[in-house]
Amino acid sequence: MTRTSVTQTSKAQTLKTQTSTLPAPMTPTELVTAIGITLTQLDQTLMEPDLVNQPAQWQQIYAMRKHLDDQQRALVAAAIQADDPEFQALTGKIQLAIKQLQKVIDDLKKIDSIVNAIAEVSADLDEILKAAA
Protein backbone atom coordinates (compact mmCIF):
# COMPACT_ATOMS: atom_id res chain seq x y z
CA MET A 1 0.00 0.00 0.00
CA THR A 2 1.41 3.40 -0.91
CA ARG A 3 1.68 6.27 1.53
CA THR A 4 -0.97 8.25 -0.36
CA SER A 5 -3.54 5.48 -0.13
CA VAL A 6 -2.84 5.01 3.61
CA THR A 7 -3.44 8.72 4.12
CA GLN A 8 -6.59 8.61 2.02
CA THR A 9 -7.93 5.59 3.92
CA SER A 10 -7.25 7.18 7.27
CA LYS A 11 -8.82 10.48 6.11
CA ALA A 12 -11.90 8.61 4.92
CA GLN A 13 -12.12 6.76 8.25
CA THR A 14 -11.78 9.97 10.24
CA LEU A 15 -14.46 11.53 8.07
CA LYS A 16 -16.74 8.52 8.59
CA THR A 17 -16.30 8.69 12.37
CA GLN A 18 -16.93 12.44 12.36
CA THR A 19 -19.98 12.18 10.11
CA SER A 20 -21.64 9.54 12.28
CA THR A 21 -21.74 11.88 15.30
CA LEU A 22 -22.63 15.07 13.44
CA PRO A 23 -26.05 16.55 12.62
CA ALA A 24 -27.54 15.81 9.19
CA PRO A 25 -25.64 17.54 6.37
CA MET A 26 -26.97 20.75 4.84
CA THR A 27 -27.37 21.82 1.24
CA PRO A 28 -25.32 24.86 0.10
CA THR A 29 -28.49 27.01 0.27
CA GLU A 30 -29.22 25.81 3.81
CA LEU A 31 -25.65 26.67 4.74
CA VAL A 32 -26.01 30.19 3.31
CA THR A 33 -29.24 30.55 5.33
CA ALA A 34 -27.62 29.26 8.54
CA ILE A 35 -24.76 31.75 8.14
CA GLY A 36 -27.34 34.49 7.51
CA ILE A 37 -29.14 33.66 10.76
CA THR A 38 -25.81 33.68 12.61
CA LEU A 39 -24.90 37.07 11.13
CA THR A 40 -28.24 38.54 12.17
CA GLN A 41 -27.76 37.24 15.73
CA LEU A 42 -24.22 38.61 15.86
CA ASP A 43 -25.54 41.95 14.67
CA GLN A 44 -28.01 42.10 17.54
CA THR A 45 -25.05 41.69 19.90
CA LEU A 46 -22.97 44.27 18.03
CA MET A 47 -25.82 46.80 18.30
CA GLU A 48 -25.80 46.60 22.11
CA PRO A 49 -24.51 49.87 23.63
CA ASP A 50 -22.68 47.91 26.34
CA LEU A 51 -20.57 46.18 23.73
CA VAL A 52 -20.12 49.31 21.60
CA ASN A 53 -18.60 50.88 24.72
CA GLN A 54 -15.97 48.13 24.92
CA PRO A 55 -14.11 49.15 21.72
CA ALA A 56 -11.55 46.34 21.69
CA GLN A 57 -14.12 43.55 22.10
CA TRP A 58 -16.57 45.25 19.75
CA GLN A 59 -13.86 45.59 17.08
CA GLN A 60 -12.85 41.95 17.46
CA ILE A 61 -16.41 40.68 16.93
CA TYR A 62 -17.04 43.22 14.16
CA ALA A 63 -13.93 42.00 12.29
CA MET A 64 -15.15 38.42 12.59
CA ARG A 65 -18.64 39.45 11.46
CA LYS A 66 -17.10 41.10 8.43
CA HIS A 67 -15.13 37.97 7.58
CA LEU A 68 -18.23 35.78 7.99
CA ASP A 69 -20.16 38.19 5.74
CA ASP A 70 -17.47 37.89 3.05
CA GLN A 71 -17.60 34.12 3.41
CA GLN A 72 -21.38 34.09 2.98
CA ARG A 73 -21.01 36.18 -0.18
CA ALA A 74 -18.32 33.81 -1.46
CA LEU A 75 -20.55 30.82 -0.67
CA VAL A 76 -23.33 32.19 -2.89
CA ALA A 77 -20.79 32.37 -5.72
CA ALA A 78 -18.98 29.09 -4.97
CA ALA A 79 -19.20 25.93 -7.05
CA ILE A 80 -19.92 23.45 -4.27
CA GLN A 81 -20.32 19.71 -4.68
CA ALA A 82 -23.23 19.21 -2.28
CA ASP A 83 -22.76 15.43 -2.24
CA ASP A 84 -19.06 15.62 -1.36
CA PRO A 85 -18.59 13.79 1.99
CA GLU A 86 -16.08 16.39 3.14
CA PHE A 87 -18.56 19.22 2.51
CA GLN A 88 -21.27 17.27 4.32
CA ALA A 89 -19.04 16.59 7.32
CA LEU A 90 -18.03 20.25 7.49
CA THR A 91 -21.65 21.44 7.43
CA GLY A 92 -22.27 19.10 10.38
CA LYS A 93 -19.35 20.67 12.26
CA ILE A 94 -20.61 24.14 11.41
CA GLN A 95 -24.03 23.32 12.81
CA LEU A 96 -22.44 22.23 16.10
CA ALA A 97 -20.36 25.40 16.26
CA ILE A 98 -23.45 27.54 15.54
CA LYS A 99 -25.32 25.74 18.35
CA GLN A 100 -22.41 26.53 20.65
CA LEU A 101 -22.48 30.15 19.55
CA GLN A 102 -26.20 30.46 20.19
CA LYS A 103 -25.69 29.36 23.80
CA VAL A 104 -23.35 32.29 24.53
CA ILE A 105 -24.24 34.97 22.00
CA ASP A 106 -26.47 36.98 24.36
CA ASP A 107 -23.97 36.91 27.19
CA LEU A 108 -21.54 39.79 26.82
CA LYS A 109 -19.51 38.38 29.70
CA LYS A 110 -18.58 35.43 27.49
CA ILE A 111 -16.91 37.33 24.67
CA ASP A 112 -14.12 34.75 24.47
CA SER A 113 -16.61 31.93 23.94
CA ILE A 114 -18.42 33.98 21.27
CA VAL A 115 -15.13 34.66 19.49
CA ASN A 116 -14.10 30.99 19.66
CA ALA A 117 -17.40 29.77 18.25
CA ILE A 118 -17.33 32.27 15.35
CA ALA A 119 -13.71 31.33 14.66
CA GLU A 120 -14.71 27.69 14.40
CA VAL A 121 -17.55 28.43 11.97
CA SER A 122 -15.21 30.59 9.87
CA ALA A 123 -12.46 27.97 9.82
CA ASP A 124 -14.86 25.30 8.57
CA LEU A 125 -16.24 27.70 5.95
CA ASP A 126 -12.71 28.41 4.79
CA GLU A 127 -12.23 24.68 4.23
CA ILE A 128 -15.42 24.52 2.16
CA LEU A 129 -14.45 27.56 0.10
CA LYS A 130 -10.92 26.25 -0.42
CA ALA A 131 -12.32 22.98 -1.77
CA ALA A 132 -14.71 24.87 -4.08
CA ALA A 133 -12.02 27.21 -5.45
Place this chain on the structure above:
Amino acid sequence: MTNAQPPRRYRRFVPLALVAFGLALLSGCSLDQDYTPVVTQFQQASNALAQSFQTLLTNANTVEYEHYIDSQTFEHGRLSPAQIDSRAVITSDELKLRSDAVLALASYTTALATLAQGKEEAQIVADANAASASFSTLATDGQTAAASHHLIPSTADYAGPISAAAGAAGEILGLIERHRTHEEIRRSIEKNDPALAALFNLLGSESKAIYERQKSTQSAQGVMLFADYNREIAQPLPDKDYLLQLSNRIKQFRRNQALVANSDPAPAIASFKKAHDALVALILAPKTGRPQSLAELVTSVRSFAAEVQPLSANVQATATTANGKAATR
Protein backbone atom coordinates in the same frame (compact mmCIF):
# COMPACT_ATOMS: atom_id res chain seq x y z
CA MET B 1 -77.41 12.02 -56.93
CA THR B 2 -77.46 13.37 -53.40
CA ASN B 3 -74.61 15.30 -51.87
CA ALA B 4 -74.10 14.15 -48.25
CA GLN B 5 -71.38 16.74 -47.53
CA PRO B 6 -72.30 19.89 -45.66
CA PRO B 7 -72.23 23.10 -47.65
CA ARG B 8 -68.65 24.28 -48.36
CA ARG B 9 -68.85 27.38 -46.13
CA TYR B 10 -69.63 25.18 -43.11
CA ARG B 11 -67.03 22.53 -43.92
CA ARG B 12 -64.07 24.53 -42.51
CA PHE B 13 -65.85 24.95 -39.19
CA VAL B 14 -66.13 21.20 -38.63
CA PRO B 15 -62.48 20.58 -37.63
CA LEU B 16 -62.56 23.64 -35.36
CA ALA B 17 -65.71 22.41 -33.69
CA LEU B 18 -64.14 18.98 -33.22
CA VAL B 19 -61.02 20.52 -31.66
CA ALA B 20 -63.14 22.63 -29.33
CA PHE B 21 -65.15 19.58 -28.39
CA GLY B 22 -61.93 17.58 -27.82
CA LEU B 23 -60.48 20.34 -25.66
CA ALA B 24 -63.69 20.54 -23.68
CA LEU B 25 -63.40 16.81 -23.08
CA LEU B 26 -59.77 17.25 -22.09
CA SER B 27 -60.62 19.97 -19.66
CA GLY B 28 -63.53 17.92 -18.46
CA CYS B 29 -65.37 21.11 -17.77
CA SER B 30 -69.03 21.43 -18.09
CA LEU B 31 -70.66 24.73 -18.88
CA ASP B 32 -71.53 25.36 -15.26
CA GLN B 33 -67.88 25.14 -14.20
CA ASP B 34 -66.31 28.52 -14.75
CA TYR B 35 -62.56 28.46 -14.21
CA THR B 36 -62.13 32.08 -15.27
CA PRO B 37 -61.72 33.64 -11.79
CA VAL B 38 -59.17 31.08 -10.64
CA VAL B 39 -57.24 31.23 -13.92
CA THR B 40 -57.24 35.03 -13.87
CA GLN B 41 -56.02 35.00 -10.29
CA PHE B 42 -53.27 32.55 -11.23
CA GLN B 43 -52.17 34.68 -14.18
CA GLN B 44 -52.07 37.84 -12.09
CA ALA B 45 -50.13 36.12 -9.32
CA SER B 46 -47.57 34.61 -11.71
CA ASN B 47 -47.03 37.96 -13.43
CA ALA B 48 -46.53 39.63 -10.05
CA LEU B 49 -44.09 36.89 -9.02
CA ALA B 50 -42.09 37.27 -12.25
CA GLN B 51 -41.87 41.02 -11.66
CA SER B 52 -40.86 40.64 -7.98
CA PHE B 53 -38.25 38.07 -8.87
CA GLN B 54 -36.78 40.35 -11.50
CA THR B 55 -36.68 43.26 -9.04
CA LEU B 56 -34.98 41.09 -6.42
CA LEU B 57 -32.32 40.01 -8.92
CA THR B 58 -31.81 43.51 -10.30
CA ASN B 59 -31.37 44.73 -6.74
CA ALA B 60 -28.87 41.96 -5.83
CA ASN B 61 -25.84 43.84 -7.20
CA THR B 62 -27.00 47.23 -5.89
CA VAL B 63 -27.32 45.73 -2.42
CA GLU B 64 -23.73 44.40 -2.56
CA TYR B 65 -22.31 47.67 -3.96
CA GLU B 66 -23.99 49.77 -1.29
CA HIS B 67 -23.00 47.36 1.46
CA TYR B 68 -19.38 47.65 0.37
CA ILE B 69 -19.51 51.45 0.15
CA ASP B 70 -21.13 51.67 3.60
CA SER B 71 -18.57 49.32 5.17
CA GLN B 72 -15.62 51.16 3.64
CA THR B 73 -17.02 54.52 4.72
CA PHE B 74 -17.66 53.23 8.23
CA GLU B 75 -14.10 51.88 8.49
CA HIS B 76 -12.59 54.94 6.76
CA GLY B 77 -11.34 52.62 4.03
CA ARG B 78 -10.41 53.56 0.45
CA LEU B 79 -13.02 53.40 -2.29
CA SER B 80 -12.57 52.83 -6.00
CA PRO B 81 -15.12 52.17 -8.76
CA ALA B 82 -13.34 48.93 -9.71
CA GLN B 83 -13.48 47.64 -6.13
CA ILE B 84 -17.18 48.48 -5.92
CA ASP B 85 -17.90 46.77 -9.25
CA SER B 86 -16.02 43.68 -8.09
CA ARG B 87 -18.76 43.08 -5.51
CA ALA B 88 -21.30 42.17 -8.23
CA VAL B 89 -22.97 38.81 -7.67
CA ILE B 90 -24.90 38.47 -10.92
CA THR B 91 -24.26 39.43 -14.57
CA SER B 92 -26.92 40.88 -16.85
CA ASP B 93 -26.99 37.62 -18.86
CA GLU B 94 -27.53 35.61 -15.67
CA LEU B 95 -30.26 37.99 -14.58
CA LYS B 96 -32.07 37.70 -17.90
CA LEU B 97 -31.79 33.91 -17.80
CA ARG B 98 -33.55 33.70 -14.44
CA SER B 99 -36.23 36.28 -15.23
CA ASP B 100 -36.98 34.51 -18.49
CA ALA B 101 -37.15 31.15 -16.71
CA VAL B 102 -39.92 32.50 -14.43
CA LEU B 103 -41.70 34.08 -17.41
CA ALA B 104 -41.49 30.84 -19.43
CA LEU B 105 -42.87 28.79 -16.53
CA ALA B 106 -45.64 31.35 -16.04
CA SER B 107 -46.60 31.40 -19.70
CA TYR B 108 -46.45 27.59 -19.95
CA THR B 109 -48.70 27.24 -16.90
CA THR B 110 -51.02 29.89 -18.32
CA ALA B 111 -51.29 27.84 -21.53
CA LEU B 112 -52.21 24.79 -19.43
CA ALA B 113 -54.75 26.89 -17.53
CA THR B 114 -56.38 28.11 -20.74
CA LEU B 115 -56.52 24.52 -21.91
CA ALA B 116 -58.07 23.30 -18.66
CA GLN B 117 -60.53 26.14 -18.79
CA GLY B 118 -61.80 24.94 -22.17
CA LYS B 119 -61.47 28.42 -23.65
CA GLU B 120 -62.07 29.01 -27.31
CA GLU B 121 -59.61 27.25 -29.57
CA ALA B 122 -57.92 30.40 -30.89
CA GLN B 123 -57.08 31.50 -27.34
CA ILE B 124 -55.70 28.06 -26.46
CA VAL B 125 -53.44 28.05 -29.51
CA ALA B 126 -52.38 31.70 -28.94
CA ASP B 127 -51.36 30.92 -25.34
CA ALA B 128 -49.51 27.79 -26.46
CA ASN B 129 -47.66 29.88 -29.08
CA ALA B 130 -46.76 32.49 -26.46
CA ALA B 131 -45.42 29.77 -24.15
CA SER B 132 -43.41 28.20 -26.99
CA ALA B 133 -41.87 31.61 -27.74
CA SER B 134 -40.98 32.07 -24.05
CA PHE B 135 -39.19 28.72 -23.94
CA SER B 136 -37.39 29.51 -27.17
CA THR B 137 -36.09 32.79 -25.62
CA LEU B 138 -35.13 30.88 -22.49
CA ALA B 139 -33.16 28.27 -24.44
CA THR B 140 -31.22 31.07 -26.21
CA ASP B 141 -30.57 32.82 -22.87
CA GLY B 142 -29.33 29.54 -21.41
CA GLN B 143 -26.76 29.21 -24.19
CA THR B 144 -25.69 32.87 -23.94
CA ALA B 145 -25.31 32.77 -20.15
CA ALA B 146 -23.41 29.48 -20.18
CA ALA B 147 -21.03 30.68 -22.89
CA SER B 148 -20.30 34.11 -21.39
CA HIS B 149 -18.64 35.05 -18.10
CA HIS B 150 -20.84 34.15 -15.17
CA LEU B 151 -20.69 34.92 -11.46
CA ILE B 152 -23.14 32.33 -10.15
CA PRO B 153 -21.75 28.82 -10.65
CA SER B 154 -25.23 27.28 -10.83
CA THR B 155 -25.70 29.20 -14.11
CA ALA B 156 -24.02 26.19 -15.73
CA ASP B 157 -26.53 23.93 -13.94
CA TYR B 158 -29.38 25.68 -15.78
CA ALA B 159 -28.41 24.08 -19.07
CA GLY B 160 -29.80 20.66 -18.08
CA PRO B 161 -33.14 21.74 -16.53
CA ILE B 162 -33.72 24.37 -19.24
CA SER B 163 -33.09 21.92 -22.02
CA ALA B 164 -35.30 19.29 -20.30
CA ALA B 165 -38.05 21.83 -19.55
CA ALA B 166 -37.92 23.37 -23.04
CA GLY B 167 -38.07 19.90 -24.61
CA ALA B 168 -40.92 18.78 -22.36
CA ALA B 169 -42.97 21.97 -22.74
CA GLY B 170 -42.22 22.02 -26.47
CA GLU B 171 -43.68 18.55 -26.90
CA ILE B 172 -46.87 19.36 -24.97
CA LEU B 173 -47.32 22.79 -26.56
CA GLY B 174 -46.60 21.37 -30.02
CA LEU B 175 -49.47 18.90 -29.65
CA ILE B 176 -51.80 21.72 -28.59
CA GLU B 177 -50.67 23.90 -31.51
CA ARG B 178 -51.18 21.03 -33.95
CA HIS B 179 -54.68 20.36 -32.53
CA ARG B 180 -53.91 16.77 -31.56
CA THR B 181 -56.42 14.65 -29.70
CA HIS B 182 -57.09 15.27 -26.03
CA GLU B 183 -55.78 11.84 -25.10
CA GLU B 184 -52.45 12.54 -26.82
CA ILE B 185 -52.12 15.89 -25.07
CA ARG B 186 -53.04 14.39 -21.72
CA ARG B 187 -50.51 11.55 -22.12
CA SER B 188 -47.84 14.05 -23.12
CA ILE B 189 -48.52 16.21 -20.05
CA GLU B 190 -48.33 13.16 -17.82
CA LYS B 191 -45.02 12.09 -19.37
CA ASN B 192 -43.32 15.47 -19.83
CA ASP B 193 -44.52 17.79 -17.10
CA PRO B 194 -42.25 16.38 -14.32
CA ALA B 195 -39.25 17.68 -16.33
CA LEU B 196 -40.27 21.21 -15.35
CA ALA B 197 -39.90 20.52 -11.62
CA ALA B 198 -36.09 20.86 -11.69
CA LEU B 199 -36.40 24.40 -13.04
CA PHE B 200 -38.84 25.39 -10.29
CA ASN B 201 -36.50 23.90 -7.67
CA LEU B 202 -33.41 25.62 -9.03
CA LEU B 203 -35.14 29.01 -9.05
CA GLY B 204 -36.44 28.47 -5.52
CA SER B 205 -33.09 27.55 -4.00
CA GLU B 206 -31.14 30.30 -5.80
CA SER B 207 -33.61 33.01 -4.90
CA LYS B 208 -33.29 31.95 -1.27
CA ALA B 209 -29.50 32.42 -1.37
CA ILE B 210 -29.80 35.85 -3.02
CA TYR B 211 -32.43 36.88 -0.48
CA GLU B 212 -30.18 35.77 2.42
CA ARG B 213 -27.46 38.11 1.14
CA GLN B 214 -29.94 40.97 1.04
CA LYS B 215 -30.90 40.24 4.65
CA SER B 216 -27.28 40.05 5.85
CA THR B 217 -26.18 43.26 4.15
CA GLN B 218 -29.21 45.10 5.45
CA SER B 219 -28.54 43.85 8.97
CA ALA B 220 -24.92 45.08 8.74
CA GLN B 221 -26.19 48.60 8.18
CA GLY B 222 -27.89 48.45 11.55
CA VAL B 223 -24.57 47.55 13.20
CA MET B 224 -22.90 50.64 11.71
CA LEU B 225 -25.78 52.98 12.58
CA PHE B 226 -26.09 51.80 16.19
CA ALA B 227 -22.30 51.89 16.65
CA ASP B 228 -22.13 55.47 15.33
CA TYR B 229 -25.05 56.56 17.49
CA ASN B 230 -23.79 54.93 20.69
CA ARG B 231 -20.27 56.25 20.13
CA GLU B 232 -21.58 59.76 19.58
CA ILE B 233 -23.63 59.86 22.76
CA ALA B 234 -20.55 58.68 24.68
CA GLN B 235 -18.70 61.87 23.58
CA PRO B 236 -18.34 64.67 26.14
CA LEU B 237 -20.33 67.00 23.84
CA PRO B 238 -22.48 64.97 21.43
CA ASP B 239 -23.41 66.66 18.16
CA LYS B 240 -27.19 67.00 18.33
CA ASP B 241 -27.69 67.42 14.58
CA TYR B 242 -25.65 64.35 13.88
CA LEU B 243 -27.58 62.37 16.49
CA LEU B 244 -30.85 63.47 14.93
CA GLN B 245 -29.62 62.43 11.52
CA LEU B 246 -28.59 59.04 12.92
CA SER B 247 -31.86 58.51 14.75
CA ASN B 248 -33.78 59.19 11.51
CA ARG B 249 -31.64 56.63 9.74
CA ILE B 250 -32.16 54.12 12.51
CA LYS B 251 -35.94 54.56 12.14
CA GLN B 252 -35.64 54.05 8.39
CA PHE B 253 -33.39 51.04 8.94
CA ARG B 254 -35.97 49.42 11.22
CA ARG B 255 -38.76 50.02 8.70
CA ASN B 256 -36.64 48.48 5.95
CA GLN B 257 -35.75 45.57 8.21
CA ALA B 258 -39.44 44.70 8.47
CA LEU B 259 -39.81 44.97 4.68
CA VAL B 260 -36.80 42.77 3.99
CA ALA B 261 -37.98 40.20 6.55
CA ASN B 262 -41.08 39.70 4.42
CA SER B 263 -39.37 39.68 1.01
CA ASP B 264 -38.25 36.05 0.82
CA PRO B 265 -39.37 34.88 -2.64
CA ALA B 266 -38.79 31.15 -1.97
CA PRO B 267 -42.24 30.46 -0.40
CA ALA B 268 -43.95 32.22 -3.34
CA ILE B 269 -41.97 30.16 -5.85
CA ALA B 270 -42.93 27.00 -3.92
CA SER B 271 -46.61 28.10 -4.05
CA PHE B 272 -46.25 28.80 -7.77
CA LYS B 273 -45.05 25.23 -8.29
CA LYS B 274 -47.86 23.89 -6.10
CA ALA B 275 -50.50 25.78 -8.15
CA HIS B 276 -48.92 24.47 -11.35
CA ASP B 277 -48.99 20.90 -9.95
CA ALA B 278 -52.65 21.31 -8.97
CA LEU B 279 -53.47 22.47 -12.47
CA VAL B 280 -51.75 19.45 -14.01
CA ALA B 281 -53.55 17.18 -11.52
CA LEU B 282 -56.85 18.70 -12.60
CA ILE B 283 -56.10 18.10 -16.27
CA LEU B 284 -55.02 14.51 -15.60
CA ALA B 285 -57.77 13.65 -13.09
CA PRO B 286 -60.43 11.14 -14.07
CA LYS B 287 -63.91 12.66 -14.36
CA THR B 288 -64.94 11.39 -10.93
CA GLY B 289 -61.94 13.02 -9.25
CA ARG B 290 -62.36 16.41 -10.90
CA PRO B 291 -64.42 18.28 -8.33
CA GLN B 292 -61.78 17.49 -5.72
CA SER B 293 -58.96 18.46 -8.10
CA LEU B 294 -60.68 21.72 -8.91
CA ALA B 295 -61.10 22.46 -5.22
CA GLU B 296 -57.37 21.77 -4.72
CA LEU B 297 -56.51 24.05 -7.61
CA VAL B 298 -58.63 26.88 -6.18
CA THR B 299 -56.95 26.47 -2.76
CA SER B 300 -53.44 26.37 -4.28
CA VAL B 301 -54.04 29.41 -6.46
CA ARG B 302 -55.48 31.37 -3.52
CA SER B 303 -52.51 30.48 -1.38
CA PHE B 304 -50.13 31.41 -4.24
CA ALA B 305 -51.84 34.79 -4.66
CA ALA B 306 -51.75 35.33 -0.88
CA GLU B 307 -47.96 34.73 -0.89
CA VAL B 308 -47.28 36.93 -3.90
CA GLN B 309 -49.31 40.00 -2.99
CA PRO B 310 -47.29 41.12 0.06
CA LEU B 311 -44.04 39.87 -1.50
CA SER B 312 -44.57 42.06 -4.51
CA ALA B 313 -45.25 45.15 -2.37
CA ASN B 314 -42.30 44.48 -0.04
CA VAL B 315 -39.77 43.73 -2.78
CA GLN B 316 -40.79 46.87 -4.63
CA ALA B 317 -40.60 48.99 -1.47
CA THR B 318 -37.22 47.52 -0.51
CA ALA B 319 -35.82 48.25 -3.95
CA THR B 320 -37.07 51.82 -4.08
CA THR B 321 -36.10 52.93 -0.55
CA ALA B 322 -32.53 53.35 0.54
CA ASN B 323 -31.49 50.41 2.69
CA GLY B 324 -30.93 52.59 5.75
CA LYS B 325 -27.52 54.03 5.03
CA ALA B 326 -24.89 54.08 7.71
CA ALA B 327 -24.17 57.65 8.61
CA THR B 328 -20.51 58.31 9.23
CA ARG B 329 -18.53 61.46 9.52
